[in-house]
Amino acid sequence: MLVSVYRYNPETDKKPYMKDYQVEIPEGKDLMVLDVLALIKEQDESLTYRRSCREGVCGSDGLNISGKNGLACVTPLSEAVKGGKLVLRPLPGLPVIRDLVIDMSLFYKQYEKIQPYLINDQPAPAIERLQSPEDRAKLDGLYECILCACCSTSCPSFWWNPERFVGPAGLLQAYRFLADSRDTATQDRLANLDDPFSVFRCRGIMNCVNVCPKGLNPTKAIGHIRSMLLHKEI
Amino acid sequence: MGVSITNFGRSGLHDWMIQRASAVILAVYSVFLLGFFLTHPDLQFSEWKALFGHLGFRIFSLLALISVCAHAWIGLWTISTDYLKATGIRFVFQAAYVIALFVYLVWGIEILWGV
Numbered sequence: 001m002l003v004s005v006y007r008y009n010p011e012t013d014k015k016p017y018m019k020d021y022q023v024e025i026p027e028g029k030d031l032m033v034l035d036v037l038a039l040i041k042e043q044d045e046s047l048t049y050r051r052s053c054r055e056g057v058c059g060s061d062g063l064n065i066s067g068k069n070g071l072a073c074v075t076p077l078s079e080a081v082k083g084g085k086l087v088l089r090p091l092p093g094l095p096v097i098r099d100l101v102i103d104m105s106l107f108y109k110q111y112e113k114i115q116p117y118l119i120n121d122q123p124a125p126a127i128e129r130l131q132s133p134e135d136r137a138k139l140d141g142l143y144e145c146i147l148c149a150c151c152s153t154s155c156p157s158f159w160w161n162p163e164r165f166v167g168p169a170g171l172l173q174a175y176r177f178l179a180d181s182r183d184t185a186t187q188d189r190l191a192n193l194d195d196p197f198s199v200f201r202c203r204g205i206m207n208c209v210n211v212c213p214k215g216l217n218p219t220k221a222i223g224h225i226r227s228m229l230l231h232k233e234i
Numbered sequence: 235m236g237v238s239i240t241n242f243g244r245s246g247l248h249d250w251m252i253q254r255a256s257a258v259i260l261a262v263y264s265v266f267l268l269g270f271f272l273t274h275p276d277l278q279f280s281e282w283k284a285l286f287g288h289l290g291f292r293i294f295s296l297l298a299l300i301s302v303c304a305h306a307w308i309g310l311w312t313i314s315t316d317y318l319k320a321t322g323i324r325f326v327f328q329a330a331y332v333i334a335l336f337v338y339l340v341w342g343i344e345i346l347w348g349v
Contacts, residue, residue: 075320195246196236196241196245196246197246200247201312226247226250229247230247230251
């Protein structure tokens, strides 16, 4: 099988280029894209990519796979190969450090901005802060995010304004804490999201929903944040 | 967090609200005009003049005109901050559409009340 891989080593290459590899795929097996990368690495040790858990939990191996962002470890070749060819590029929109490895500083900066931790100004109880099963259920579909950046790097609003637009991953987490019954900083959190960029640069095109490897829905969470802002102001 | 002095309203929420409200007004205005054309297949100038002679329709038209201006300001501001990265070019573009929208508004008022 032909695999075309984005290569760029800033120390030796003037500009990025696509390099083709012929990879022998074992018969009768639907390998994951990450397995193919390992086979290429046997041919060419200079290829650089991130990976860790190889089972869709750590979020390290987000790639642009034949044009669609996804995790290499949980994307089977049967889904990724188009016209007998596999095309692997780094996640778009963020600076490339080398080959398939991107600099995720801006992504993490946006994540940090939404204060992704529980804030509670009440004295801590002896054992734990209790939550009803109904309130806990509100966090389903939010807490599962693994911060792989597949969504934010598929979002044109994040491409054009990565310094100012929080992006789908950060906003999903913003809503995760807005929706948490144990959090007491809801009003401050909302006040920090009211500007024209942080939330409202989302145009609702749902690229984020289309690519999320965990099947989450950031667009829906962004809609909930807008509603909360609206309820606060009307 | 991010602030701006060139967007239309005071906040992102304000812009978002106005963009949606103006869209509804423009949709209703368009449907009304479409209905008017469909119910007047042989439209004469006198009927057209009578429609705009009605104060209610003038107010409705002015509301639609203001909606166009607000909607366009917010939309063009969004496009300019997405795609025009050089501050000088972005400022010139923003100034140009704000002036153009102002001209359209004043000109439109003159047309509506000059009938």
